[in-house]
Amino acid sequence: MENNCAALDSVFHALADPTRRAVIQQLGKGSATVSELAKPFNMALPSFMKHIGVLEASGLIASRKIGRVRTCTLNPGKLSAAERWFGEQRALWESRYENLDNLLTELSGNER
Amino acid sequence: MENNCAALDSVFHALADPTRRAVIQQLGKGSATVSELAKPFNMALPSFMKHIGVLEASGLIASRKIGRVRTCTLNPGKLSAAERWFGEQRALWESRYENLDNLLTELSGNER
């Protein structure tokens, strides 16, 4: 878990932006070209491309240029890798409650 | 989903930092004071307090000051709210595959 630390940094940072989350969501429905993805946003292309760059750097999406058209694809693996982090945290949190439970049981045992 | 957009922004941004994720992880094991949390990090307190501030602004943690000691507590609800976003994305992604499957079935149906 120490190793994918930097990876989590970039993934979470990539997701901390409504534009980029919208792109992820759109790509969930299928691959698309840059200009298709950019259309819904009132934004200059170079600005939009930066978002694509951030998403690609994080590994959440991949892109390939054919001719003059760049097509983007979602990488669901990276997405579920980030999701896994939440699972780990919840496990920690839940085990804490187990421990608390044990402690309470123990205390009530000592009380008698 | 449109509404918690800003909330997701702040939560993901809060998680896009190893220090803050470590704090979350630590708090998963139980509440702790600011200086207890800060101890593992080679960082000046004011800097560390900024991280606490970011986490608290995102709603991931809460804190209460008693005397001169501030105690921080994890808010697992916010954590699982963020986790839910991944679930939604996966649902989208998976339904795409279903559709693809249907399409393929349909095509093979038309083939005969």
Place this chain on the structure above:
DNA sequence: GCAATTGTTTTCCATGTGGCTAACCATACC
């Protein structure tokens, strides 16, 4: 009351981020 502990406020700095325009390739198309 004095000193140590625990945060907080203030100020500063370097860097990163998100946005823009303008100019520039490169490919498709007529």
Place this chain on the structure above:
DNA sequence: GGTATGGTTAGCCACATGGAAAACAATTGC
């Protein structure tokens, strides 16, 4: 070949962020 289309590069700007130092509360404990 010339022109539209789809990206890209290069600069620029305002502002947020992560870090530090220093001075300042405010509480606890002797």
